[in-house]
Amino acid sequence: MFLHGLITNPQWDWPTFFEYFTAPSILKALRTTLWLTLWGTVIGFALGTVLAAMRLSKSPLLQSVSWTYTWLFRSIPLIVNLLFWYNLAYLYPTLSIGIPFGPSFGSRETLDLFSPMTAAIIGLAVHQAAYSSEVMRSGLLAVDFGQREAAAALGIPRFRQFRRIVLPQAMRTILPTGANEVINLFKSTSVVYVMAIGELFYQVRVIYNRNGAVWALLMVATVWYLVLTTILSIIQYYVERHYARGAARQLPPTPLQRLRATFRNVADRARTDNEKTAAASAQAVAP
């Protein structure tokens, strides 16, 4: 019924959908969305990794700084966080670098430094860092302690132990939830519309407010979100497969390999069938 309605109900307004689906303004907005996701992920996870390492360190100071950060930014709703960075200029019109209560080495207008785009990236990244630090921490904790001990016993330098021995093994645990976080962030970029940044959702709103084709344009956004989430999921599959090296006796086949294997089976069966019939007919002819 629903599927039938999708095609026949004129309210869905498919012509408008197709008109806007690949419109330059939508594609440009899409690029902004991807840009926000990329930087949010990169900075968020980099900061998250540092926070996780701090939380797992022996220093009580680093531990509490990390804990406080996570506590704070998990408590603040993303939209509030974003608006804070967006409105920073009202709070501190100029920012300067210098010695506290001493001379200043230089100062800039906050508005110049924090364009809405920068503010959005910072907001998304600091928000994301609080969550990804927990994801990273769970992954790091899941690595057998004997691994770190063996690396230490061999005299492998600290940072190298982390990067070469612990992190790749932690990735197995990090990836499924980590990918969740990335996809979540990707969709959370739509919240950035409050800062009047031309990302996908903002652009869609602008257009349907103008032409009234609400459903068609919401579908444009939905389908793009679907397409990109699908792509992210496919990337996730291959990255997970990469980090499964050594963990499974045999890596799971890629979908392509699976497809080829199926074809090969069908072809093999067809060949043996042919041979059988050929042999049977040969026998039938023989006497």
Place this chain on the structure above:
Amino acid sequence: MTATVDRARDDTRRGPLDVVDHPMVVVHDVRKSYGQHEVLHGIDLTIDHGEVAVVLGASGSGKSTLLRCINQLEKVNSGYIAIDGDIIGFRRSGNTLHELRERDVLRQRVHVGMVFQNFNLFPHLTALENVAEAPRSALGRSRREAEELARDFLGRVGLADRADDYPRRLSGGQQQRVAIARALAMEPKVMLFDEPTSALDPELVNEVLDVMKALAEAGTTMIVVTHETGFAREVADTVVFMDDGLIVESGTVEQIFDAPTQARTASFLAKVL
């Protein structure tokens, strides 16, 4: 932290600090506690160059803790350990000993090879990468040098043809041999074995022991914690019997196995021989 070790200073004339002709491993009055619970109550042990010492004892007697102290995986609470004349965990300037930072501890560990009960191979690296990793990152060898070295050492434990396999594809015995090659590739001054065959199926024990025997014959200094009394009889220069955090007695194979002087040694051996 700065610690002045009076005893070490008194010993300088004949102790491990200045003497050139020193033993390979000196453990002097080492005590170790976990919280309130003391697990080593003052251990003294001297191992010479090329000596093979087998440490026997019931579980919980402190054997593994002793090995872990020698490798600085645990810090001793008092006493000291010297490897080839250098007190580990400390740097000496004048008559004062300064506690080393972790970076320098890592550098010292290079001289001590450790083989664990559970192998602790890196599962995401191939056998070759497992062996080549530390020569690259701790000794600064180039990738090609390290891999050549790794191939050489894998050959010595009879696994040249399994270089590109991941640990999970190897049997337990093969994994432990890779672990031995990994430790050997650092060319340590002393090799520590912490129950290297305890996690293995019985039929795989001998392939590991054979590798260890070959090492012993080649003159490697080894401290082996094991329950394999047959191995001890065959290769040990010294047998050390530990109980309840103390060395009860130590001596040659004949002294310990055939004529133990302590009742505790005799009753332990009666159970395992």
